[in-house]
Every structure is written in C-alpha cells, then in structure tokens.
Amino acid sequence: MSAQRRIVILGSTGSIGESTLDVVARHPERYRVHALSAHQQMDKLAQQAAVHAAAVVVVPDDAARVRFTDAWGAGALPDIRVGAQALADTAADSDSDTVMAAIVGAAGLPAALAAARAGKRVLLANKEALVAAGGLFMQAVRESGAELLPIDSEHNAIFQCLPHGGQAGAPTAPARGVRRLILTASGGPFRNRDPHSLENVTPDQACAHPNWSMGRKISVDSATMLNKGLEVIEAHWLFAMPADRIDVLIHPQSTVHSLVEYEDGSVLAQLGQPDMRTPIAYGLGFPDRIESGVGVLDLARSGRLDFEQPDLDRFPCLASAYAALRAGQGACIVLNAANEVAVDAFLNGRLGFMAIARVIDAALEWHAGQRSVTLSSLEDILALDVQAREFAARHRLAKAA
Incomplete structure (x- = not known):
C-alpha cells in the first residue's frame, strides 16, 4: 500500500466534515489529518483537532482564534491560521495531498479552486x-x-456507474455509450403537500428531512428541490453532459442514489444506505473500496422502490435551475447567490417559504436584462456573486410579496 494520504478537511465541524473524520479514523494506516477548518464552532474544532492530531487549524478571524485557544486543553497548540486567504493557502500547500471541500456556499469556492489548481485529490462536496x-x-x-x-x-x-468507474478528472465530452444521467431526489418533507399549502411552512418543518441528516441551509434547499437543480448544473460540468440529457426522478426511499442510462437500453444504478460515509469512503479510497462504517443494505427489508416525476408547481426552483443552466454561467451564479440570500431570510423569519422561488426568478430576470460580463477569473465570478446578492437583498420584500 502507498504512503499515508494527508488530508485537509475544509468545513470539518459540519455533517460532511464529521463523517469524513469518522471514515478517516477507521483507517489510521491509510490517512492522517493535516488540517481542519471551521467558521463558528471553535469548541468542536478544538476537540476534533486534539482527537485527530491536526497540525493546522484555520479559523475566520482573530476573535475565533481566541475562542479556539480558550477551548484548547493541555499540550502544544496546532498552527492556527486566520482568514480566507489562509484557508486557500492551506488547501494548496504541499503538506497535504487530499482536500475535502465541504464548506457550504460561495465561501468555499476560493479554497476549493486553490486545491484544484495545486493538483490535489479534491473530494468535492461544495x-x-x-x-x-x-x-x-x-x-x-x-x-x-x-x-x-x-x-x-x-x-x-x-x-x-460510468464506464470503468469514471475518470477522476475533467472530461471534455460525455462518456461513450451514455445516453442520459438520472439524478434521484427524495422529494423532501413536502413531496405530497399541496403547493398552495406551502406558503406558511416554518423553517423547522422545512428542515425536517425524512431520510438525510443535513445542515439547515441544505435541508431547505432539499425542501425546495433547488439542491437538485444545483446538482443538475454540477452534473453538467462533472460529466460534460448537456442539460437535455440530465433528468431528475423523485425516489422517496433514497435507496437508489442515481442512475446512468446507456445507448443499448441498460440502466445502471448505485444503491446504498442514505449515509454520506459511503461516497466519502469511495472518494478517499478510489480506486480501492474501503470500509465506511455504513451498515449492509437489506433489500428484502427495504421493500418497494418508488419513482415519480417532480411536480414543478410544487418545486419551481428546479425549473429555475434548468433555465439558469441553459442561460449560461452568469445565470447560474445569480441563481445560487439569490438562493443563499433568500434561504437565509427564510431561516430567520423574514421571508415565506414559497417566496424563495420568487426571489430567485426576480434575480434571474434582473440578470437577463444586464449587459453581459466576462467571467474569466475568480474575481469576475465573485463580483457578479456580490451584485446578485445585493439585488436579492434589496428586492426580496418587493419581489417576493
């Protein structure tokens, strides 16, 4: 076996970060934690860094550095780095070879891009x-x-499910023989609700996902199915697949995680428990299969597997995501930025649930009327992201009423 992989986990206190540490701890001969980062939970970050002997931690500001230091027990402190640039530098430095990019939102983009530019193994959860x-x-x-x-x-x-397990890189064309990609979605907590009854749902109701344990922002995205729209856009880039060859099916059991349809009529599906340690272990071990801690899938006990087309009246955000993908990269930036602003407002009681989609559509309409801009650099992308957030923040009440 090759030498230990040295892991950086960006966003270690979130659900993906915790699951990654769980898998890593099962294979001490394979993996060593080099660096961890967190934005808020300094107590948890200190505990993780102590348990996993992290050499480096990255925190957002000097106040967080103080909280981390106060939470640290006996023994020498790890190297504490501060700020967004330190996060990107840590993702790119030569002391690691594998980066788990698990920071939620646009805040995770610069560090993930830095890891890619440095030629790392990038496990992309952002x-x-x-x-x-x-x-x-x-x-x-x-x-x-x-x-x-x-x-x-x-x-x-x-x-x-792709031929030969896929290639861990950036394809320029769809895999040979593949006709269609099919992403599955649980449908979230409102799969069977009348769309007209969703105006007054609460954040707690929207975050009560029936199958997965996730953070509040991504749980709301699941409830609106905007998360599935973002995944359609991701699939376009990851697999060089055009929008009209990427479909979504609601599958409430969350047992079939997605499918690939081939030109000969074959459909290959990957099944498993709804536990993120499975894909994390696959990414860490590729091309090997390693133990993840996930229990065996008992199909006899699981029973039936149901599939249905998504109702776009109930899930208008999904239609907006397809429209953004077809409109181009700028529209996708605006879609994501407006959604983050709208979801934050919803979680803080300042916006209704169904108004999230209206804020997104208003932002996309605003963008369509703007002069086209060049998006050839990270700075260009972040500038449009800021403009879209400002628009969504200014207009969320007027446009969402």
Whole structure:
C-alpha cells in the first residue's frame, strides 16, 4: 500500500466534515489529518483537532482564534491560521495531498479552486465550486492534473456507474455509450403537500428531512428541490453532459442514489444506505473500496422502490435551475447567490417559504436584462456573486410579496 494520504478537511465541524473524520479514523494506516477548518464552532474544532492530531487549524478571524485557544486543553497548540486567504493557502500547500471541500456556499469556492489548481485529490462536496465557477474550476483540474471525485451522493453514484468507474478528472465530452444521467431526489418533507399549502411552512418543518441528516441551509434547499437543480448544473460540468440529457426522478426511499442510462437500453444504478460515509469512503479510497462504517443494505427489508416525476408547481426552483443552466454561467451564479440570500431570510423569519422561488426568478430576470460580463477569473465570478446578492437583498420584500 502507498504512503499515508494527508488530508485537509475544509468545513470539518459540519455533517460532511464529521463523517469524513469518522471514515478517516477507521483507517489510521491509510490517512492522517493535516488540517481542519471551521467558521463558528471553535469548541468542536478544538476537540476534533486534539482527537485527530491536526497540525493546522484555520479559523475566520482573530476573535475565533481566541475562542479556539480558550477551548484548547493541555499540550502544544496546532498552527492556527486566520482568514480566507489562509484557508486557500492551506488547501494548496504541499503538506497535504487530499482536500475535502465541504464548506457550504460561495465561501468555499476560493479554497476549493486553490486545491484544484495545486493538483490535489479534491473530494468535492461544495456545490458552488461548479455551480458558480464550473468552467474555471474544470479548467484548473485539467491544467493541474488534479483528481476530482464528487462527494454528493448523487454524483458519486453516477461516477460509480460510468464506464470503468469514471475518470477522476475533467472530461471534455460525455462518456461513450451514455445516453442520459438520472439524478434521484427524495422529494423532501413536502413531496405530497399541496403547493398552495406551502406558503406558511416554518423553517423547522422545512428542515425536517425524512431520510438525510443535513445542515439547515441544505435541508431547505432539499425542501425546495433547488439542491437538485444545483446538482443538475454540477452534473453538467462533472460529466460534460448537456442539460437535455440530465433528468431528475423523485425516489422517496433514497435507496437508489442515481442512475446512468446507456445507448443499448441498460440502466445502471448505485444503491446504498442514505449515509454520506459511503461516497466519502469511495472518494478517499478510489480506486480501492474501503470500509465506511455504513451498515449492509437489506433489500428484502427495504421493500418497494418508488419513482415519480417532480411536480414543478410544487418545486419551481428546479425549473429555475434548468433555465439558469441553459442561460449560461452568469445565470447560474445569480441563481445560487439569490438562493443563499433568500434561504437565509427564510431561516430567520423574514421571508415565506414559497417566496424563495420568487426571489430567485426576480434575480434571474434582473440578470437577463444586464449587459453581459466576462467571467474569466475568480474575481469576475465573485463580483457578479456580490451584485446578485445585493439585488436579492434589496428586492426580496418587493419581489417576493
């Protein structure tokens, strides 16, 4: 076996980060934690860094550094680095070879891109790296020779079902013989609700996902199915697949994680428990299969597997995501930025649930009327992201009423 892989986990206190540490701890001979990062939970970050002997931690500001230091027990402190630039530098430095990119939102984009440019094995759990910067990110992967392994359960499933397990890089054309990619979606907590009854649902109701344990923002995205729209955009970039060959099916059991349809009529599916440690272990071990801690899937006990087309009246955000993908990279940036603003407002009681879609559509309409801009650099992308957020924040009440 090769030498230990040295792991950086960006966003270690979130659900993906915790699951990654769980898998890593099962294979001490294979993996060593080099660096961890967190934005808020300094107590948890200190505990993780102590348990896993991290050499480096990255925190957002000096106040967080103080909280981390106060939470640290006996013994020498790790190297504490501060700020967004330190995060990107840590993702790119030569002391590691594998980066788990699990920071939620556009905040995770610069560090994920830095890891790709440095030629690392990038385990990509950050949707925005591809939604907002797909062309730039995939170009970086191709130029550096980075290994890119998708960690979202749906894209990881597709990767596993592609010919020869897929290639851990940046394809320029669809895999030979593949007709269609099919992403599955649980349908979230409102799969069977009348769309007219959703105006007054609460954040707690929207975050009560029936199958997966996730953070609040991504749980709301699941409830609106905007997350599936973002995954359609991701699949376009990851697998060089046009929008009209990427479909979505609601599958409430979350047992079939996605499917690949071939030209000969064969359909390959990846099945498993709804546990993120499975795709994480696949990404860490590729091309080997390693133990993940996930229990055996008992199909006899699982019973039936149901599939249905998504209702776009109930899930208008999904239709908006397809429209953004067809409109181009700028529209995808605006889609993501407006959604982050709208979901934050909803979670803080300042916006209704169904108004999230109206804020997104208003932002896309605003963008369509703007002069086209060049998106050839990270700075260009972040500038449009800021403009879209400002528009969504200014107009969320007027446009969402």
